[in-house]
Each structure stands twice: as C-alpha cells, then as structure tokens.
Amino acid sequence: MPPHALLLDVLRDRLGLRGAKRSCDIQVCGACTVLVDGHPVSACTHLAWEVDGCEVRTIEGLAEGESLHPLQEAFVECGAVQCGFCTSGMLMTATALLTEEVTPTREHIVHYLRGSLCRCTGYRKIIDAIAACAGGQGVKR
Amino acid sequence: MSTGPFRVVGQSVRRLDALEKVTGQARYVTDLVQPGMLHAKLLRSPYPHARIVRADVARARLSRGVHAVVTSLDLGWCDPYFGPAFRDRPILATDVVRYEGEPVAAVVAEEEILAAEALDLIDVDYEPLPAVTTLEEALAPGAPLVHTSKPLAGHFADLASLRPEPGTNICHQFDLVRGRGAEAFAEADLVLEDVYRFPRVQHYSMEPHAALAAWNEEGGLTVWASTQNPYSVRVELARMFAVPLSRIRIIVPHLGGGFGGKTYAKLEPIVSALARIVSRPVRLALSVEEAFRTVRRCDSRARVRVGFRRDGALLAAACHADFDVGAYADIGPRIIQKGTYTATGPYRVPNVVLHAAAVYTNTTPCGAFRGFGVPQLAWALESLVDEAARRLDRDPVDLRRQNLLGHGEEYMPGDTPIDGKFEESLNQAAQSIRWTAPTDSDHGRGIAMMMKASIGPSVSEAIVRFHADASVTVLASTVEMGQGARTVLAQIAAEVLAVPLQRITVAIPDTAVTPYDQTTSSSRSTTMMGRAVQEAAEDVRDQLLHIAGHRLGVAPGRLHVADEAVVSAEHRLPYLELLGERFGMGGGELIGRGVMAPGRSAAPLGGSTPFWEMAVGAATVSVDADTGAVVVEEYVSVADVGRCINPQQCEGQDEGAVMQGIGHTLLEEMEYEAGYLLNANLAAYRVPRADDVPPRLHCRFVENADGAGPFGAKGAGEGSLIPVSPAVGNALARLTGVRFRELPLTPERVWRALQAPR
Numbered sequence: 050m051p052p053h054a055l056l057l058d059v060l061r062d063r064l065g066l067r068g069a070k071r072s073c074d075i076q077v078c079g080a081c082t083v084l085v086d087g088h089p090v091s092a093c094t095h096l097a098w099e100v101d102g103c104e105v106r107t108i109e110g111l112a113e114g115e116s117l118h119p120l121q122e123a124f125v126e127c128g129a130v131q132c133g134f135c136t137s138g139m140l141m142t143a144t145a146l147l148t149e150e151v152t153p154t155r156e157h158i159v160h161y162l163r164g165s166l167c168r169c170t171g172y173r174k175i176i177d178a179i180a181a182c183a184g185g186q187g188v189k190r
Numbered sequence: 191m192s193t194g195p196f197r198v199v200g201q202s203v204r205r206l207d208a209l210e211k212v213t214g215q216a217r218y219v220t221d222l223v224q225p226g227m228l229h230a231k232l233l234r235s236p237y238p239h240a241r242i243v244r245a246d247v248a249r250a251r252l253s254r255g256v257h258a259v260v261t262s263l264d265l266g267w268c269d270p271y272f273g274p275a276f277r278d279r280p281i282l283a284t285d286v287v288r289y290e291g292e293p294v295a296a297v298v299a300e301e302e303i304l305a306a307e308a309l310d311l312i313d314v315d316y317e318p319l320p321a322v323t324t325l326e327e328a329l330a331p332g333a334p335l336v337h338t339s340k341p342l343a344g345h346f347a348d349l350a351s352l353r354p355e356p357g358t359n360i361c362h363q364f365d366l367v368r369g370r371g372a373e374a375f376a377e378a379d380l381v382l383e384d385v386y387r388f389p390r391v392q393h394y395s396m397e398p399h400a401a402l403a404a405w406n407e408e409g410g411l412t413v414w415a416s417t418q419n420p421y422s423v424r425v426e427l428a429r430m431f432a433v434p435l436s437r438i439r440i441i442v443p444h445l446g447g448g449f450g451g452k453t454y455a456k457l458e459p460i461v462s463a464l465a466r467i468v469s470r471p472v473r474l475a476l477s478v479e480e481a482f483r484t485v486r487r488c489d490s491r492a493r494v495r496v497g498f499r500r501d502g503a504l505l506a507a508a509c510h511a512d513f514d515v516g517a518y519a520d521i522g523p524r525i526i527q528k529g530t531y532t533a534t535g536p537y538r539v540p541n542v543v544l545h546a547a548a549v550y551t552n553t554t555p556c557g558a559f560r561g562f563g564v565p566q567l568a569w570a571l572e573s574l575v576d577e578a579a580r581r582l583d584r585d586p587v588d589l590r591r592q593n594l595l596g597h598g599e600e601y602m603p604g605d606t607p608i609d610g611k612f613e614e615s616l617n618q619a620a621q622s623i624r625w626t627a628p629t630d631s632d633h634g635r636g637i638a639m640m641m642k643a644s645i646g647p648s649v650s651e652a653i654v655r656f657h658a659d660a661s662v663t664v665l666a667s668t669v670e671m672g673q674g675a676r677t678v679l680a681q682i683a684a685e686v687l688a689v690p691l692q693r694i695t696v697a698i699p700d701t702a703v704t705p706y707d708q709t710t711s712s713s714r715s716t717t718m719m720g721r722a723v724q725e726a727a728e729d730v731r732d733q734l735l736h737i738a739g740h741r742l743g744v745a746p747g748r749l750h751v752a753d754e755a756v757v758s759a760e761h762r763l764p765y766l767e768l769l770g771e772r773f774g775m776g777g778g779e780l781i782g783r784g785v786m787a788p789g790r791s792a793a794p795l796g797g798s799t800p801f802w803e804m805a806v807g808a809a810t811v812s813v814d815a816d817t818g819a820v821v822v823e824e825y826v827s828v829a830d831v832g833r834c835i836n837p838q839q840c841e842g843q844d845e846g847a848v849m850q851g852i853g854h855t856l857l858e859e860m861e862y863e864a865g866y867l868l869n870a871n872l873a874a875y876r877v878p879r880a881d882d883v884p885p886r887l888h889c890r891f892v893e894n895a896d897g898a899g900p901f902g903a904k905g906a907g908e909g910s911l912i913p914v915s916p917a918v919g920n921a922l923a924r925l926t927g928v929r930f931r932e933l934p935l936t937p938e939r940v941w942r943a944l945q946a947p948r
Contacts, residue, residue, distance in 0.1 A: 067221040068214020070446070072396045073478050073872040080396055108214030121212040125204055128838040131846065132672025133211030134396040134446030140212065162880035166872070168396055168447050169672040171845030172880040173887060 050097055057081045057092035060107060068108035068137040072166075079165030082138035083107045089145040089164075108137035111144065119187035120144060120179065127178035131169035139165050143179045152184045199685045199901050202838035205677045206696060207444070207670065216444045219400040219416045224471035227402065228257055230464050231305035232474070233295040233312050234483060235287035238552040238865025239321035239334070242285055242294065242314060250297060250311040255304035257468045259312065260296045265463060269430045274422060274454045275352065276361065277342040279518040279555070281430075281460050287316070288336055288517035289552050290866050291483025296460060298468050302475075321552040323865040325491050325514050328359040328551045335359060336517055336550035352523060355547075361515065362523035362548040364530055366794055368602070374506035374541030378497030382577055386570035387932045390489040390514075390860040391853070393559055394877050395671075397446020398481040403461040404471035410437040411462055416445050418452045418669050419709035420699050426455040427462055439702040445671035449850070450558030451485045452671070453711050454521055482870035486860060487559035488513040488525055488548075490566040494533070496574050497541075502584055504593045506541035509533040511567060515548045516555035522548045525556070528643065529563015531602075531795055535571050536612045536641035536804060537593040552865050558711055560850060564642045565912045569933065572638035572916030577929065586637055586920065587620045595641075597896070604792030605643075606799050609904065610830040612639065615806045615892050622826040622888055623808040633823060634925025637808045638916035644905055645712040646797030649787045651705040652722035654683055656730045656780040658773065660754055660765040662689060664726075667699040667707035668719045673907055674839040675715045679723045681835055682900050686727035688751040689765075713905030716835060717800050717898055718786045724900040725784030733780045737768045801897050801904035805829045807848070807913030809884075811921040818941025820856055822918060824886040832897025832904040844889035844910040849878045851914025856935050857882070 050059065060066045060083065069092050070080040076091040083092050084106040111118045120143050123129070130136050139162075146153055146161045153161070158179050159172075167175060181187070194200070210216040247259040262270065262284040270284065271277040283294045295312050299305035322328040322336065336359055343352065353363045375381055401415040411433055417423050420440035428435050445452060457474050465472040476484065490513045497506040511530055515522030530546035579586040594612040595601060601608060619637060620626075629635050653665040664683050668675045676696040684691045697704050707719055731751055738756035739746035741763065749756050755764045772778065791798040810824040827844050834840040857876045861868045869875045889910065895902025915933055923929045928943050 061221075066214075067217070070218075070397070071220070071475075072398070072446075075871060075873055077872040078396065112213055117209075117212065124212050125208040128202070128205075128842050130205060130208055130211045131674070131842055132396070132447045133207065133216045133444060134218065136211050137214045159880045159883070166396065166877060166879065168394055168449070168850070168877065169846045170842055171847075171849035171887070172878075172883050173845045174842060176880060176883070 052098060054097045055093060056095040056097045056100060059097040060092060066107050066109050070134050070137060072134065077166070079138040079142055080135050082141045082165065084141055084145055087145065087148060089142050108140060111140060119182050122187055123178040123181045127174045127181060129170060129174040129178040135165065135167040139167065139175055146179065147182060155180055196901070197685055197688060198681050198691055199835050200833065200837070202836055203677065203681060203691055205674055206680055207676065218397055218444050218446050219402055219414050220475045222402055222414055222443065224402060224404055227471040227473055228298050228300060228468060229302040229305050230296050230298050230461065230472050230474040231302065231309055232293040233309045235283060235290060235292045235294050237287055237316050237318050238290045238323060239319040240287050240316035241319060242283060242287060243317050244315045245295060246313040247295065250308040253308035253311055255300035256297060256308045258298040258464065259308065260464060260467060261294070264467065268463060271342060272426045272430060272455050272459050273519055274344045274521050275523040276519045277344050278337060281463055289554055291554065292517065293460065296464055298464050298472055321865045322359060323552050323862055325512050325549055325551070328549045329512065333359060336552055359550040360547045361519050361550055362526065364527035364546045366531065366544040367542065369541035371541055371543045372508060375495065375497045378505050379500040380498045380578060380581055381495060382574050382581070383493065383495035384574060384931060385491060385493045386573060388490045388566040388569055389854060389933050390486055391858045392482050392486045392860055392875065393449040393451035395447030395449055395451055398476040398478050399452060399456050399484055400475040401457040401461040402471060402473040403465040405466050409433065410439065412439040412441065413458050413462060414441045414443065415458050416452055417442055417458065418448045418671060418711055419454065420667060420701050421706055422709060423455050423458045424701050427458060430459055431462060439700065442669050442699040445669055448671035449560045450562065450711060453558045453709060456484055478872060479870045482860065482867060483554050485557040486516065486554045488515055488522060488556040488563070488566070490514065492567055492570045494570040494574055496578060498578050498582060502582055502589050502592045504537050504539050507534045507539045508543040509567060511546040513546060513548050513563070513566070514551050514553070514556070516551060516553045518555040519548065520555050520557040522556050525558065525563040527795065529567055532564060532641050532643055533567040533571060535568065536595055536639050538595050538599070553862060554867065560847065560908050561642070561912050562712065564640060565915065568638070568640045568912045569915045572913065573919050573929065573931070576636065576920040576923065587616065587625055590639060591616060602794050604794070604798065606802065609802055609896055609898065610804050611892065611894060612804055615804060615828045615830050618890060618892065619806040619808045619826050619828040622890060623810065623824065625808070629810065633810050633812050634921040635808065635810050636917045636920030636924055637806065638913035638920060639806045640909060640912035642803040642909060642912065643799035644714045644801055644803060645709070646793065646795065646799045647788050647790050648708040648714060648718060650707045650718040650722040652719060652726045652784045653705055654723065654726035654730050654782040658769050658777055658779060660689060660769065661693045662687060664694060664696045664723055665704045666696065666719050666723055667704040668715045669699055669710040671710065673843060674836060675710065677839065678716055678835045679719065682720050682723050683727045686724055686731055689754055713803050713907045714800065716903050717905050720900040720903065722784035722786045726782040729782030729784065730780045734765065734768055737772050738763050741771060801899065803905050803909040805909030805913055807910065807917040809917040809921045811918055811925060813922065813926060813940060815944060818937035818944060820918070820922060820935050820940055822852060822884040825884045827889045827910040828892060829906055829910050830892040831906040832899060833893050833895045833902045834891055835901065835903055840891060840906055841889050843907040845887065847907060847911040848887065848889070848914055849883065851911040852882060853878045854933060855915040855918050859934050
C-alpha cells in the first residue's frame with residue numbers, strides 16, 4: 050500500500066467497502082465518517098497507515114447479521130433517509146455519539162452533527178431518529 | 191377520481207430503498223466498476239476568458255499508466271457541441287475558454303491518481319481575453335462577447351422561439367403583456383418599484399456528478415450516469431455520436447441528491463467520447479470543487495414595480511429581470527421564461543408587463559435548481575407586497591388574501607385554471623405562526639407566498655408487469671434522487687392492484703428497459719409518472735377483471751379487486767387462480783401500459799401546467815444587533831399538495847426545501863473576484879448544518895384532493911423553498927425597519943445596514 054493512500058480509498062477500492070462516501074474531500078461533510086477505535090474520523094483526510102493496528106468500523110459492520118442496529122431502525126422509521134449519500138456517515142457519527150453519551154439531549158445531538166452535512170432532509174428527521182435511540186432505547190414500531 | 195378509503199395511499203410506508211441505504215449497500219455511480227474500467231481527469235481553464243494558443247500534450251501522453259490525453263483537436267470524429275436550448279457547449283474548450291474551470295483537456299489512465307499526475311504535464315498557452323463576470327459588465331454597451339458565433343438550436347421542443355439579441359451577451363428574451371400593461375400604473379394610488387438581487391448559489395448535492403461509459407462491439411453505448419433525465423441525455427448522445435436512440439442505454443442507479451443540478455447532459459458527452467477513443471470503459475467522477483465549476487443557479491437582478499389602488503387591489507405589476515446564465519446556456523432560456531411567467535405570484539393582476547433576459551457571463555454555467563427561476567422573482571415580489579401593506583396601512587396577510595387568485599380562476603389565457611385554494615394555505619400558515627398574537631419586542635414575524643408552474647407539455651410513460659405469482663414490476667424512468675419517487679410509484683400500483691407493497695418492485699431507470707420519461711424535475715413525477723403508473727396498473731386490473739368476468743359470466747364492471755383477488759358480491763377469485771387460467775401454465779404475465787402526453791396548448795409557454803405548485807412560508811426571526819446574525823426562531827411551511835401519497839416523505843421534502851431556502855437566504859453565495867471563483871469548497875461555501883434548523887419548524891399540508899395526479903395529488907418539493915427568503919426578509923423588515931433587497935442576509939450585510947443612518 051503506498052504511503053499516501055487515503056483510508057477512504059483503501060476502504061472503498063481495495064476492500065470493497067463502499068458504504069463510506071466521498072463528497073467534500075476536506076473533512077467538512079462527514080459522508081466518509083468511520084469509527085477508528087470507536088472515534089469518528091473522516092476517512093477522506095486520514096492516511097491508511099495512520100490506522101495501522103486500530104479497529105476500523107464502517108457502516109457495513111453496524112448491523113449484527115440480519116438484525117439492524119437500533120439507529121438503523123430509527124433512521125428507517127423516522128424517515129431520516131432520503132438520497133442516502135450522507136446516511137452511512139450520519140449513522141457512524143450517531144453511533145459514536147451514543148457511545149460517548151448514552152442519553153444526549155437534542156441540543157447535544159445538534160451540536161454533535163456539526164460535522165455531518167445533509168442536503169436532502171433538513172436534518173429534522175435525523176435528529177428525531179437519534180433522539181429516539183437515546184437512553185439505549187430503540188424506536189417504537 | 192377515487193376518494194378512498196385507501197389501502198396504502200396516504201400511509202407513511204417505509205421507503206423501498208431504506209434498508210439498502212442504512213446498511214451502506216445502496217449503489218451510486220462511483221460505486222460501480224466495469225471490467226477494464228479506466229479513469230478520467232479533466233484539466234480546467236485557469237482563466238475566465240482566454241484564447242487557447244497551443245496545447246502541448248506530448249509529455250502527458252508518456253506519463254505512467256496513461257491511455258489517452260484528449261483535447262478538442264481529437265474530437266473531429268463526433269459533433270462535440272451540446273446543450274438543451276442552444277448547442278453552445280463543447281465537450282472540451284475549442285479555441286476559447288469561457289469560464290474559469292472550463293474543461294480544456296482530459297487524461298484517461300489506469301488509476302485516478304495517475305490521470306491527475308499526467309494533468310500536470312500538459313502545457314497550455316493562453317492569451318487572456320477581457321471577461322464579463324457580472325450582469326452589469328455583460329450588459330454594458332460594447333461589452334466583450336462570451337459567444338461570437340451564431341447559436342445552434344438544441345433539442346428542447348418548446349424553445350423553438352429562442353430570441354437572442356445579436357451583437358450582445360443576451361441569448362434569450364421573454365416578454366409577456368397582459369391587459370393594458372404599463373399604462374395601468376397611471377390609475378394606481380400607490381406605485382412601488384425596487385431592484386432585488388439574488389446570489390450565485392450551488393446545489394451541493396452531496397454526490398458530485400459522475401458518469402461511466404462503455405461502448406460495445408456493435409457500436410452501442412451504455413452510460414451509467416448521475417442524471418435526473420436519462421432520456422434527455424440519450425437524445426444528446428445520439429446526435430453527437432450519430433447512434434440510433436435504440437442503441438444508447440442510459441442506466442441511472444441511486445443519485446446522491448440532484449436538486450436540478452443533474453438535469454440535461456453534463457459529463458455524459460465527455461465520458462462517452464473518451465470511452466470510444468480508448469475502447470475501454472471510462473469513469474469520470476467529479477470533486478465538489480469541480481461540481482462548483484459545472485453548474486449553479488442563475489443569479490439575477492430584477493426591477494419590479496407594483497401598483498395598488500387605495501382599497502388594496504393590485505392593479506398592475508411590471509418586472510424587468512436579467513438572469514445571468516453563465517458561460518453556456520444549458521436550460522437557462524427556459525428558466526428565465528418559466529420564472530418570469532409567474533413573477534406576479536398567486537395574485538389576480540389585470541395589467542402585467544414582463545420582460546426577462548438570459549445573459550451570458552464568463553462564469554460557471556447555470557442550470558435548473560429547485561424552484562427554476564421562481565425564487566429569484568418571488569424574493570422581489572413578496573418583499574414589495576409587504577412594503578405595499580406597510581404603505582397602505584394594511585396587514586400583510588389581509589392584503590394578500592384580498593388579491594389571491596381563486597380556485598378555478600384563470601391565471602393566463604389558455605393555461606390550467608388555478609387548482610387549489612391559496613386562501614386555505616395562507617390562513618393555515620398565519621394561524622400556525624399565531625400571526626395576530628403580539629410578538630416579543632426582539633422578534634419579528636413575516637409571511638410570503640409563491641406559485642409555480644410545472645413543466646408543460648411533457649411526457650411520461652409507464653409499464654406495469656403482473657407476473658405469474660401475482661408480484662409486480664413497475665417500469666418507470668423516474669430517477670430516485672432521494673425524494674422517494676420509487677416508493678410513491680409502488681404505493682400507487684399497490685393501491686390500484688390491491689397487492690401488498692412488498693410484492694412490488696420498481697425497476698431502476700434504464701433506457702433499454704424502462705419506457706420514456708421526459709425528466710425527473712419540476713415536481714412533476716408524482717403527478718405525471720404517478721398517473722402513468724396508475725393507468726398502467728388500471729390496465730392490468732381491467733385485464734384481471736375481464737378474465738374473471740369471462741370465467742363467471744358476468745360483466746367486468748360488476749367486479750372489483752381486493753386483497754389479491756377479484757371479487758363480486760358472491761365470488762372471490764384469487765389472482766393466482768386467474769393467471770393460471772389465463773395462461774394454462776405457471777408462466778405468462780399481464781402487461782399494462784400508461785401514457786401521459788397532454789400535448790401543446792394555447793398557454794403562453796406552449797403547454798399548460800399539469801398543476802400549480804403553491805406554498806406559503808411564515809417566519810419568526812431575531813437579529814443580534816452587535817453581530818448582525820439573523821436567527822430563524824420559528825418557521826411554518828404550508829404546501830397545497832392535493833393529497834399526500836406518503837405524508838412522511840412529503841414532510842421530508844418540505845423540511846429539506848425550507849433548509850435549502852435558509853441556505854440562500856442567510857448563508858450561501860459563490861464569491862467571484864474578476865471571474866475567479868473563490869469559495870468552491872464546503873469550508874468556504876457554507877451550507878446549512880443541523881444547528882441552523884429553526885428551533886421550531888413545522889411543515890403542513892393542504893389536502894383537498896384537487897390535483898391532476900393520482901388520487902387528487904399534485905407536485906411538491908420545490909414550492910416550500912421559495913417563500914423562505916421573502917418571509918425572512920419581511921420578518922426582518924418588520925423587526926428592524928430596514929428593507930433588505932440583496933441576499934444572502936449575512937451578518938456583515940445585516941450589521942452594515944443596521945448601522946447605516948436611516
């Protein structure tokens with residue numbers, strides 16, 4: 050692997066994990082967010098060698114087999130998904146948030162999403178979906 | 191029209207694509223790989239306007255992994271010009287570059303990074319030319335011309351009457367006079383006139399444009415493209431490469447947002463040319479910086495005049511609007527006439543004079559963008575209506591109510607009569623925001639409305655295949671770009687055929703498979719494609735009724751469908767049984783067809799709108815006097831959608847529309863200096879974030895089932911963006927006493943205005 054290889058390119062092109070998306074290229078939009086040892090990072094501005102020896106979790110590893118993660122369920126039920134291009138990054142960011150803070154307030158969620166852009170939904174339903182999972186709960190169906 | 195009760199229409203069913211999107215499995219163009227695929231990168235002009243003296247590509251051709259380096263000189267074998275209105279845009283700049291960022295050369299290589307390396311080895315000598323980079327510069331007498339040759343007409347049918355002004359930068363003009371025109375202002379008791387400006391903004395669909403092309407050995411072309419209208423792309427490519435329509439296949443996987451920025455050919459011509467040159471599949475994926483140099487919204491300068499009688503009646507309106515379409519016309523000529531056509535909003539105005547011009551400048555070309563010319567002029571008109579209310583000492587809601595067009599009333603001779611109740615929307619918005627209750631002293635409230643025509647005439651065709659196991663495939667070329675169209679089409683088919691939604695598959699657009707659809711834009715899909723799918727499903731349903739009627743010896747009219755069966759008062763025949771009987775085996779399928787093709791009309795734009803999109807916005811704002819920062823504390827949006835086929839998706843559309851509207855109202859502007867784009871990235875070009883969402887945001891709907899679409903639905907999705915800027919501007923004016931006429935309302939602009947002596 051060349052030393053300049055970006056984490057995002059390695060994930061997408063070498064490992065075939067194409068759920069993380071390339072958009073802004075400068076760590077603003079969050080579409081490429083993955084978890085490195087549990088912390089959200091922008092794979093577009095991370096060199097692959099920087100994660101040597103770390104655990105990298107992508108959207109492909111969020112569901113457990115056939116059963117969706119509660120956040121995935123909540124995104125579906127709350128209508129937090131439109132074009133889907135931000136969705137992988139949003140879900141990984143939200144996963145990190147709920148690990149750091151089990152019961153975030155709405156303000157906390159909004160603040161945490163400052164590094165995650167969405168151009169379709171207007172954010173409301175994304176915030177709703179994350180809020181529905183606060184306190185370790187899932188969304189009611 | 192059916193009035194229900196409905197099985198699945200009106201339910202917020204989960205999106206068909208929800209699962210693949212939350213698991214990261216949804217595939218977009220840049221997720222696709224073709225065997226032998228190569229990658230392209232573009233060399234872009236560093237000058238806003240220059241003559242290309244010489245391009246030396248010899249060193250780049252020798253670079254590692256490079257298969258081809260292409261300039262306009264290598265494209266003599268095809269017709270390199272394209273564009274839906276004028277064919278004024280070359281695949282690669284030919285002799286002249288007309289904006290900073292225009293593609294000049296392309297490299298095709300084994301990997302993207304190798305292509306990028308080779309770009310650095312291309313030497314181009316330019317001779318800079320004087321550029322026109324603003325409307326003022328472009329319209330000045332004797333201004334340098336962006337285009338000097340006679341324009342070639344494009345393929346868009348209703349632009350047959352293009353009106354360029356030879357010897358100027360004006361590529362098209364639109365005029366409309368009604369009643370006694372300007373003379374009527376003499377009878378007005380109050381005449382107000384002002385100039386309102388709208389900024390250069392970019393769509394920022396999170397997925398930048400991408401396309402992948404491959405030619406087969408029989409000379410057929412397949413393109414996987416992030417496009418909102420595969421059939422318009424197909425017709426462009428057919429002409430450029432002299433290939434029959436039947437041998438061009440445009441496949442559209444998921445789009446990562448569109449908002450109009452992916453209408454009409456963008457990258458498809460160049461990837462197709464490159465793939466032919468190297469005889470291998472070629473992919474081109476733009477960066478966000480390049481998307482900013484591909485398409486944007488027209489900025490505008492509109493001088494609007496309104497004349498009221500003392501009793502509040504709107505007697506006359508005039509609009510003289512100049513729209514900057516950038517370096518190439520794209521669909522700009524249609525944008526300016528469409529936007530200007532409804533410059534007088536949802537009001538009854540007996541005397542009207544409208545004039546619009548599409549003006550070339552040496553900047554990023556403009557294209558369709560959510561609202562299509564209407565946001566620019568609604569910003570002006572709705573601000574002026576509020577000013578008039580102040581001068582006439584009338585409540586802004588009252589004054590609007592007095593002048594609203596009524597249900598069934600004519601807007602323009604020959605066009606569709608008004609198909610909704612504006613007053614109901616206005617009242618609902620006013621009530622939701624507690625219009626008549628006093629505001630806190632540091633808050634201001636404002637309201638604004640809009641009316642927009644959809645595209646007319648247009649064509650949508652659909653096929654519904656009813657398989658031997660009573661599952662269904664809907665073939666429709668409506669592009670799924672996030673709006674949820676495929677889910678809505680499935681709901682419509684499921685409703686008509688009385689089958690569970692899970693039994694329905696909606697095919698992805700593929701011009702070799704899914705039938706003709708003009709475009710996924712103009713908020714038209716639910717109405718036009720929805721009706722086509724409804725008709726196609728009814729065709730299948732009628733076949734089922736006919737088979738059952740034959741078996742039972744009763745007239746099909748006495749039968750109906752329910753729960754996957756044909757039923758009468760006495761009988762219930764499951765679909766499976768009927769299909770077995772029809773085909774005598776476990777195979778065969780019923781095929782239904784639906785066509786929406788209303789044709790041309792006597793309406794001023796050549797076709798009647800299938801519906802009027804109508805929306806109202808009401809805002810409560812505050813402003814920080816020290817910084818000028820404006821905060822939208824509460825926003826209410828009301829859209830008249832006829833009927834929500836999927837209420838959650840309607841809400842999603844409008845919440846997104848409001849936030850995109852807040853973008854150009856408070857935050858977004860592409861900044862140019864002498865023709866150089868300064869902020870083509872998401873750090874410097876600020877789009878709304880989660881913390882920009884108004885603390886109280888309500889999207890509401892008026893549902894009177896009075897639309898031309900299935901079950902009384904009509905279009906949604908664009909309308910609710912449009913009232914945002916005038917509603918915020920009106921709220922700010924009522925709060926501060928300062929009228930703003932230029933967007934975006936950045937802290938600096940607001941602060942300076944508040945400091946200015948009044």
